[in-house]
Amino acid sequence: MRINKLLxxxxxxxxxxxxxxxxxxxIIVNGKLCIPGQxxxxxxxxxxxxENVSARKKIYIALNKPVGITCTAAKTVENNIIDFMEYPQYIFPVGRLDKASEGLILMTNDGDWSNNILNSDNEHEKEYIVTVNKPFDDLFIEGMSKGVQICGVNTRPCKVNRVSSDTFSIILTQGLNKQIRRMSKTFGFTVVRLERIRIIDIKIDGIEIGAWRHLTDKEVVELSNR
Structure with missing residues (x-):
């Protein structure tokens, strides 16, 4: 494989x-300077x-991301998630959760594991609690559930349930950019609070805002097999 993929x-x-x-x-490979794409x-x-290169211990973390933190490993971006966590080893976010949103984001140094979770074909569930700027009726719930045309595509049917007059839960199996915000906007609503509370079987329960925990070996294996 190419050197950058191996590392x-x-x-x-x-x-x-x-x-x-x-x-x-x-970087030196077999006594010679490495070349791009080698x-x-x-x-x-x-x-x-x-120093000799060897595989590092794999890291798997569940973080409760606060509002205002950007899910990028680019150190040039202000308030990026890497600087926020100050984790002593190389890790990166699995997917994204936009800056204005809060809640569960997985962090890892395992590229294959991350790709499996992000693979849209696997239809992994992600659950959110969303508050909009005004009360909505049952037609809004029905319309969101059936799918909405955004970004030139129709979103997959999803599970939407009322929590209160202006708050709903939604379970998605895809991850279009700012999907929930754009879906809501189609019906004339603006999202004022968005929290992700679950990714597949990993829940945010017990993790305070800004805090994180390592996944258990069992959780890692179960996510790998989904």
Whole structure:
């Protein structure tokens, strides 16, 4: 596989950071400077800053993201999730939860595990509690449930239930950009609070805003097999 994919799979750095290290002449493969896009084998002798490369222990975290934090590993972005967590090892967010929203986001250094969760074909459930700017009727619930045309596509049918006059729960099996906000806007409503409370079988229960916990081995395996 290519060197940047190997380093990402090993949980050492992102593919983008791997490319940067190559340009800075900090990676050596079998005694020679690595070149961009180079193909490598697991058996190759790979050094970063003259230290042998080996797979890192996989990390799996459930974070309750506060409003105002951006789900990106780019350090150039203000209030990015990596700086917020200050985790001592390389990790990245699994998917996204927009800056104005709060709630559950998974963090990991395992690229394959992340891709499995994000694969739209797997139709993994994500559950949210949403408050809009005014009361809604049952037609709104019905319309949201059947799917809405946004971003040039029809959203998948989803489960929507009333919580109160202006708040509903919604379970999605896809992750279009700002999907719930755009769906609600189609019916004339503006989202004023959005919290993700579940990703597949992982719930936010017991995790305070801004806090996080490691997933158990059982949870990691169960998510891997879904």
């Amino acid at each position: 990402s799979n090993y949980g050492i750095c992102s593919r983008t950071d791997a490319n940067r290290l190559i340009v800075e002449n900090r 193909w490598v084998e697991i058996e190759d002798d790979i050094l970063i800053d003259n």
